[in-house]
Amino acid sequence: MACGYCKRSEECNQINGTCLNGCSRGYKGKYCNTTCHDGYFGENCVYKCNDTCKECNRMNGSCGNICHPGFKGEFCHEVCDLNWYGEGCNKSCGECTVDSGSCHHINGSCVNGCDAGYHGNKCDKICEFGFYGPNCKSACSPFCKVSRDCHHVTGTCNYGCKAGVQGNDCLLVQDSENVSQIKFYGILSTLCATLLIIGIYALYKIKKRMILSRTSTGTSYSVDDSVIPQTDSVALIKKDDQPIELNHNNQNTSKLDISTNYDTKL
Template sequence: MWGLILLEVYLHSHCLSALENLALGKPVWEDQHWRGREDWRGNKAVDGRYTDRSAHGGQCVVSDNFARTATWRVDLGGVVSISHIDIYYRTDNHSRPTTLTSRMAGFFLYVSNTTSKEDGHLCFHEIQIFNGTPSEDQRINCSVHGRYVFYYNERLPGVTYPSYYSTYAFYDLCELEVYGCSNIGYYGSKCNSSCPTNCQEMRCDVNTGDCLGCVPGYVGPTCSQVCPDQTYGQSCLFPCGNCSKGETCHHVNGTCLYGCNVGAQGEQCKIECPQGFYGRDCVYNCSENCNVTRRCDRFTGKCEGGCKQGWTGTTCYQKQTQASLSCDNNNICVISIVVSVVIVLTGSVVNYIYCKKNTAARTSHKRYTEESVTESVTPRQTNRPEDNSEPYTELQDVGKPNTYEDLHTYSN
């Protein structure tokens, strides 16, 4: 009988998994050990024996009673690559399921690089979908890297737990096995396959070889893909700076391979030009001829406030010609031109009105003169009958043709 049990244990732990049990014989720590019972201490869970899973078989941990929290921890001796964790809980050798698994219900499993579980990774939290106690044998897949494995349970006051939970917290472990590769950078059933080159710290999944993280500049399951354009760094989360001509930056460190675009400087071209400089890589000085000395646009070099007298151009490096000196200020020139146009137009309007008035006056005077002349040449009418024909005689003498003669002539 015992031989069959030992054979079953051997087949389960060795034939089904060629990985090494990294927890075997390693130092442990516990916070609820049963005082006075050395045969119930925490190291019983890593001694490789669990054929007798009763409290009195000397192969299982039995934690103290009445605890609200219970923590057991094994130190693997260094950071290792973990594949999975197998747990064999106390049964008192009764038919399964046993009432003792109520103590197991709701347990947590952590892996950490420090002695604090809060710093680590939660591999598992036992929660049953349906009411019922968990299995006494558990295999927890947890492909992580770490040094410490924690088994933790709690029964906190004020918290309502399912009816099948025990009243207090325990860690009655008969064995806890941690399988993986002790050498970082290898994976596979024999731990002899190298992790991909770009895996962060050469750490990969013990079973698949997929990287658990990538070095800066790479992404993908095996970290074989460089960052997409315009991104770089860890997980390609950082945007490139203002690189020359919009070129992408180096996928690892973000440096601009061909320098910076206008208005920026620095290896990553993320630093704006300081005051007084402009252009590509900020190599150009703002002009001393700026109205505000050495203050200009960091992209174009255009002077702030325009140019000083005698200078012109966007960057105020061009001397003004003599003809343009009177307009050293664009605003003043515009105002002067507008005022001149207004004066000319006003003068033109005034002159036009004056001419119209003079023309009207001359026309009126001429009409008055003509009327006066007409009155002077027209003979005064008298009461003498013999004088009635004189006006016609006088008109004929003047040389004007007779109206009737004109009509007669026209009709011919």
């Protein structure tokens, strides 16, 4: 009979067929003709495969990247990279909190909870309608334009606020007095500006009318000194329709010589 898979291919005992120095890798038994059980490898099958392998090579213990979820590598001795999990490490983590850094490399659960706006074991679901924030425990404002319709992370109302309220979360009551004052001063400013423009235009029209009036009256007159009587000028007095010349330069101006032609008849 042929010898089994003896170590270093040495021949077995010629009488009973036993391998004198043990078995080659992957085999076991007295005659080294039995393969290793699952999960074991090497000479005489004394080495245990990594538990993370689904199956390993009975010769060298390699897993051939056929690993249990959460592990990778030739011998399945490495965990998945950050933010990846599952079989073949091909599933991305959900929105876990920054503190946790990543989800569990095997099942994808977020150990320390979810980032704001997400929930579920894997933090891969957004908050239900009407809720937002960490663990989706905060309620959206009922004063959103569409009641309780807000962003699942920030709580900001998606379509603005109802009348009378303001703010991102529509929880601040508007100050009606301040709003009225703003409107009043806005109207007053507009009115003042309008009156100023009207006043400037009126002054312009008045000035223009005065200029046109002066132009239409022609050249102004002044008194000529030549028409003012002088002390040596001659005055005429009529007597019986006959002019009498009076010389103001005559020294006998106090005596008036009246002609005998004066009619004395009554």
